Amino acid sequence: MSNAPFHIQDDHTGTELIVSVGGSEIATYVYRPDTPRAESPKPYLYPLRTLSGAPVGVFRPWDHRWHKGLQMTWSHLSGQNFWGGPSFDPGAPGHGYVWRDNNGSQLHRGFDRLDTEGSDATVTERLEWVASTGESWLAEQRTLRFHSADPARGIWALDFSTALTNAHTRTLEFGSPTTHGRPNAGYTGLFWRGPRALTGRGIIGQSAADDEVMGSTGAWAAITGEHDEIDGGATVLAYLGGSSADVPLKWFARSDPFACLNPSPAFDEEIKLEPGHALELRHRFVFIDQVMERAGLLPIAEEFAL
Numbered sequence: 001m002s003n004a005p006f007h008i009q010d011d012h013t014g015t016e017l018i019v020s021v022g023g024s025e026i027a028t029y030v031y032r033p034d035t036p037r038a039e040s041p042k043p044y045l046y047p048l049r050t051l052s053g054a055p056v057g058v059f060r061p062w063d064h065r066w067h068k069g070l071q072m073t074w075s076h077l078s079g080q081n082f083w084g085g086p087s088f089d090p091g092a093p094g095h096g097y098v099w100r101d102n103n104g105s106q107l108h109r110g111f112d113r114l115d116t117e118g119s120d121a122t123v124t125e126r127l128e129w130v131a132s133t134g135e136s137w138l139a140e141q142r143t144l145r146f147h148s149a150d151p152a153r154g155i156w157a158l159d160f161s162t163a164l165t166n167a168h169t170r171t172l173e174f175g176s177p178t179t180h181g182r183p184n185a186g187y188t189g190l191f192w193r194g195p196r197a198l199t200g201r202g203i204i205g206q207s208a209a210d211d212e213v214m215g216s217t218g219a220w221a222a223i224t225g226e227h228d229e230i231d232g233g234a235t236v237l238a239y240l241g242g243s244s245a246d247v248p249l250k251w252f253a254r255s256d257p258f259a260c261l262n263p264s265p266a267f268d269e270e271i272k273l274e275p276g277h278a279l280e281l282r283h284r285f286v287f288i289d290q291v292m293e294r295a296g297l298l299p300i301a302e303e304f305a306l
Helices: 294-303
Strands: 006-010 016-021 024-030 044-048 070-073 105-114 121-130 136-150 155-166 172-175 189-193 203-205 220-226 233-243 250-254 260-264 271-273 278-288
Touching: 006 121, 006 136, 070 155, 105 136, 189 278, 203 250, 220 250, 220 260, 220 294, 233 250, 233 260, 233 294, 271 278
Parallel strands: none
Antiparallel strands: 006 016, 016 024, 024 044, 044 070, 070 189, 105 121, 121 136, 136 155, 155 278, 172 271, 189 260, 203 220, 220 233, 233 278, 250 260
């Protein structure tokens, strides 16, 4: 059975790409966002929808305004914050978060490939990561591959891969709040924040569930639940993927107090990247138009395994 074709259209403002299947818009890639500097401006995918048009993402929630659908981030990068919001400092009062003038930006520098039609539609983009000082720290080549749209089963998939090349004159240290002293707060890298309706629904892991997924190295993890406002539900399945670094990928994943899936490249161990060297990452997300139990999810997880 052949997959349904994707269609990608530029909105003609030079700010976003709209991705659709069969006339239904399933994703918008905002590559030149109008984002406050305190939220570390970066491209993001939002809205995100299943093939039926149901929401599977959230934008600027009240608790973390810098969370925007699905986006590539970095919370601790040699003292810079490409995540957004305050930075974690173990010496700071309260919970250890403090606002600093260290929010960097990811700037779109052009598309090298832009497929507008096909069962596989690929976007390859060049970006520059600029520190709060105005210095260029990273040159990135990012690829988004939209594929496997199956209306009969209500499934589509996104592959995300990136090569981050150190454009600085010194070694860069890629970390997270956990590498800086906060337990089980290893969020960094490609981060998905789910809609409020999926909060508190639990996590299905390859070999674990709920809190056992946090910090684990299982090949995949999923969050499932019923929608608000409309009938039915959805499942978001994510794969840990691969990294060129020696540091193992680990999950920052939970459904309470909010739903998120984040294959973290530096959960509890820093990555040191020398000038001119590249950090390569690859991940996959699968969006399913129904609530899935573990038994039904297992064959799909095997089918889409990286």
